[in-house]
Amino acid sequence: MEKNEFKSLFPTGGKNDAFAQYFIGQSYLKMLTTERLSIGNVTFEPGCRNNWHIHHKGGQILLCTDGRGYYQEWGKPVQKLHPGDVVNIPPEVKHWHGAAPDSWFTHLAVEVPAPGASNEWLEPVSEEEYAQLSVL
Structure with a gap:
């Protein structure tokens, strides 16, 4: 399915070029608001995923709106994600x-505000790790 055929609840936005180095595959980003709270609509093409990363201090909340995806914390089993799922990601995870x-x-990515909050981008999810998930 092409981007113009994919219908999302919120506007899809443009190619996520600012963060492309932290993704395998193509993602799209539309910031819905940056006033008082940062909420971005992030769309992933099939097979696209972001690198391992850590939200320092504030954490993040994912509100899943369309399609099927995955979420995984280091050392834990992967979680399948569907529309309506909510993932509360504590800081430092x-x-x-x-x-x-x-x-x-x-998903909508809600950045939990906190003084000194930042993101630390780490290594990509390897092709081998990701391929194992497709059998789930």
Whole structure:
């Protein structure tokens, strides 16, 4: 399915070029608001996922709106994600999230505000790790 055929609840936005170095595959970003709270609509093409990363101090909340995806914390089993799922990511937890290999996936990324909050981007999710998930 092409981007113009994928219908998301919120506007898909443009290619996520600013963060492309932290993703395997193509993602799209539309910031919905940056006033008082940062909320971005992130869309992943099939197979796209972000690198392992850590939200220092504030954490993040994912509100899944479209398609099928995955979320995984370091050292824990992967979670399948569907529309309506909510993921509360505490600060200082190494994790990644992205689309299933055969589905587009969209979530709202809510950055939990905190003084000194930052993101630390780490290594990519390897092709081997990701390929194992497709059998789930």
